[in-house]
Amino acid sequence: MRMRTKIIAMILVIALALGLAGCGSSGGSSNGKINLTFQIWDVAQKAGMEAMCAAYSEKNPNVTIEVQVTSWNEYWTKLEAAATSGKMPDIFWMHTNELLKYADNGILADCTDIIETDKFSEVSLSNVSGSNGTYYGVPKDKDTVGLVYNKEMFDAAGVAYPTADWTWDDLVSASEKIYNATGKYGYMAYADEQLGYWNFVYQAGGYILNEDKTQAGYTLPATADAMKFYIELQKNPWCPDQNYFAETAPGTAFFSEKGAMFLEGNWNILPELQNYPDMVGKWDVAVLPKCPNPASGDGRATISNGLCYATAANNKNLETVKDVLKFFGSEEGQRIQGESGAAIPAYQGLEQTWVGCFKDYPIDVQCFIDMFDYSIQSVNNASRPEWKSKVSDELLKIYSGQVELEAGLANMQSIVDAASAK
């Protein structure tokens, strides 16, 4: 036992020493050189980000930028700790889920003066706005959600590929036919927001949060009907139930050729082509099917989110950092990002740079761009971190039958309303 204590003590001392050594290394500037740190969470985009930084350093030789990747799961824990202790990375990605929390607490620097506002869409700009309307980041990219489908399974069942005219009914009948003909699953509907029920809710003319983001819309008839439709898809034999998805992600099932369709964000398409080389050519993407009988609107919607580059309001090199951010948001910076295939540039008119990355693959990703015409901003408000997991728990209770649909939706409504009222 003593040996164990000794070892633990040694580890603690080493950890302590490392911790001390770690301090004071960021944002350093020596003999006119400025070293900046740039924190991101997606390793697939690291090369693109580095190319962008290199282009900036070429013009400004006194500035070097180091790209650091932290996985999504730890990113926010780490960033919040860094913000609390005032040691944030010089530049970092910001997500709409968390932006308002940071912006409204005065952590982020005002970026209004470095954004070419006429070059970004309304959705992109509202994705970087704090509750007071000020821009707290430079728009980085924008995304949409599309319907990924397995061509071989459609062929085997003799069903025509999804088109822009598809409605929910076509989705259901195609799934049924594929299941009957091949025994594979059809459309895989699982408990997810952005890649799941949110799309259906907005297509049906409902909403999750109202215009001024103060109240939820879960109990609205249009929202409730769409959620009922979406959740009850799992009652069909052609759709696996939530227990299945808890163990096997829909993407895994799709690329193991167990199911014919699922919703996927455009940011995952290139990694999936690269990670599943045997599947290339067997699948394609289409726009989302529309709601056949929406309460309002034309039945079309896709959730569009967008990341941004941000910096801390108390950054020591704020002038330099903002110049870098300005470059990241300029046409040149956004073009480098798009051409690397990292993501669709938020800068309007550069969408094709991203599409061009797919020219060597037998896949038509233009549909992701087409959907921007009716895209809906990803749902968020300042209290989103607080209600996100609670609403997700409630959704799981509906799926597992612990709570009836109506009661569950009423619970979700009150969870979001209570959190948003604070």
Next chain:
Amino acid sequence: MKKPSKLARNGSTWGLAMVAPTIIGLLILNIVPFFQTIYMSFSKTKAFGAYEFCGFANYIEMFQTPEFWKATWNSVYFCILTVPIGVFLSLLVAVLLNAKIKGKTVFRAIYFLPMVVAPAAVAMVWKWIFNTEYGIINTLFGANVRWLTDPNVVMITCAIVAIWSAIGYDAVLLLSGIQNISKSLYEAAGMDGASKVRQFFTITLPMVSPTLFVVLIMRLMASLKVYDLIYMMVEQTNPALTSAQSLMYLFYRESFIAGNKGYASAIVIWTVLLIGLVTIVQFIGQKKWVNYEV
């Protein structure tokens, strides 16, 4: 009182200097945060380290939440499932590894291996083994048990993995205890005609009881604090989440996902009290069965 000699004073200064890194480390990394956590459990926290004192509000809210009681029960249930069986199996393995068998060092290494593997990796592999549709267990036995998603089974599944990964470590501790037992005791017993089973219960068990007690305490503490294993095995999209969520899992979700650090601190303090209580009971109980006479 005699003044301590210069040598002794010198020695104590040196002694203090040598342990200072450890003491400072413990103070900064363990002791101070512990008291901060206590204070934080009485505060309403906001984002970015801002908090204000709110009395017992967190505790009142906590005791009224069914989720919290469910998590407490889950942690206790996990203990009930893992500790008795786990410690019993470890003892069995330790005794077997002490026997005269060929290649016992190889077996010792094999049993210790799970301890060396990162818990995350262990959980990932077991998750595939237990997969309902494509897992090897259900395929092999033609069963259709929902190991990870059936609310009544998920905790047992986690317990199996926990026992599997802890056996090696506990067995090695117990083995060292067993090897300290004087051979002459067994020789004498053998002379008197005591069977192997009899020897185990009248010699091995009492003589190894101090080590067994240490193992029991450590295992109980670890089980009440279980987090990484369940976090890896039961994802947040799993419908059986509420049936598997331990206290530390709940703490993680409240603290790092929902950003509710005050409330999360209250959960931690509750867990500390729970562990303290269980440990006190064990220390009182040990007088009845632990043998300190050689």
